[in-house]
Amino acid sequence: MVISRRDKYRANVVCLCYNMGIIDLGRKLILAALLPVLFLVLLVILGVIYCFWGYRYLKIMIMLYAFFVGGSFVYNLLSEHAPGLGAGTWIIAIGAGLLLGLLAFFFVKFCIFLAGGILGIAIFNWIKSANPAYFAGLDAVYAFLIGLACFLIMGFITLAVKKHLIIIVTAIFGAYSIVHVSGILIGLINAPQMAAQASAATAVTELAPVSIWHNLPLWGMAIPVIVLAIMGMVKQYRHTGRGRGY
Numbered sequence: 022m023v024i025s026r027r028d029k030y031r032a033n034v035v036c037l038c039y040n041m042g043i044i045d046l047g048r049k050l051i052l053a054a055l056l057p058v059l060f061l062v063l064l065v066i067l068g069v070i071y072c073f074w075g076y077r078y079l080k081i082m083i084m085l086y087a088f089f090v091g092g093s094f095v096y097n098l099l100s101e102h103a104p105g106l107g108a109g110t111w112i113i114a115i116g117a118g119l120l121l122g123l124l125a126f127f128f129v130k131f132c133i134f135l136a137g138g139i140l141g142i143a144i145f146n147w148i149k150s151a152n153p154a155y156f157a158g159l160d161a162v163y164a165f166l167i168g169l170a171c172f173l174i175m176g177f178i179t180l181a182v183k184k185h186l187i188i189i190v191t192a193i194f195g196a197y198s199i200v201h202v203s204g205i206l207i208g209l210i211n212a213p214q215m216a217a218q219a220s221a222a223t224a225v226t227e228l229a230p231v232s233i234w235h236n237l238p239l240w241g242m243a244i245p246v247i248v249l250a251i252m253g254m255v256k257q258y259r260h261t262g263r264g265r266g267y
Contacts, residue, residue, distance in 0.1 A: 057224035057228065058209065060224050061202050061206050061224055061228075064198055064202045065202050065203055067082075067085060067198065068194075068196070068197075068198030068202065070082065070195070071192075071195030071198065072191065072192050072195025072249060072250070072252075072253035073252075073253050073256045073257065074257070075187065075188065075191020075192060075194075075253070076188050076191060076257050077257070079129065079191075080129050083125045083126065083129060083132050084123070084125050086125070087118070087121040087122045087124070087132075088119060089118065091117055091118045091120075091122070092114045092115055092117060092118025092119075092121075093118075095113060095114045095117040095118070096110060096111070096114035099114065133179055133180060134176040134177070134179060134180050135176070137175045137176040137178060137179025138172040138173065139172075140175050141171035141173070141174060141175030141176065142168060142172055145167065145168045145171040145172075149164075188257045188258060189254060191253070191257070192250045192251075192253030193250045193253075195249075195250075195253055196245075196246045196247075196248075196249035196250040199249060200234070200242060200249065201232070201242070202225065204232040204233045204234040204235075205225065205228045205229065205232045207232075207233050208232045208235070209228065211231070212231045215228060
């Protein structure tokens, strides 16, 4: 078998690259870029499920949401305050995410109440920021009681109208996730090198500048979100949300 000069040259180049660690570096870069992209694709898939099947698969959705949000929070917290843990950061974050996910799955009504309560706190904070003079002179105990009342009232309202509220919220949240994350994935086509600079846990925030929606006016992104949200609500009310109760 005769080996041509071209084949010898290619073999020498490959050996040189391997000895210099270039091939290993390339593999690491590809893996580093692949993980954030796979995470973004997973978020789009979850967004579709949220938007069109949010009420039907509520327990699973809440479990997955608690897993990802809780795990990401713990990962970011440990990365900032305990950077020396190394691989232990991922293990602890995944463990915390699984624990929160299981709690959310088995205590779904409490999670619905808690979500409504958090919305009540957000409303209270909005009222507080809109009336700073009134709350500045208010006793801290009374301010706490008003905030607690907002938490409890919105929590019980959420439980009372949970089906309608869940369908509306999951459709909007799912539509936003689909549009927002898809915009980042499309933007990465023109800037693929950015994916290697982001971590999977913070890919959405770190890669937001490459999104096709980043430099567009607000309505540019709002229109597809509204259209998808309406489609999701119609789908859930007419098909996927029927015959279900929590």
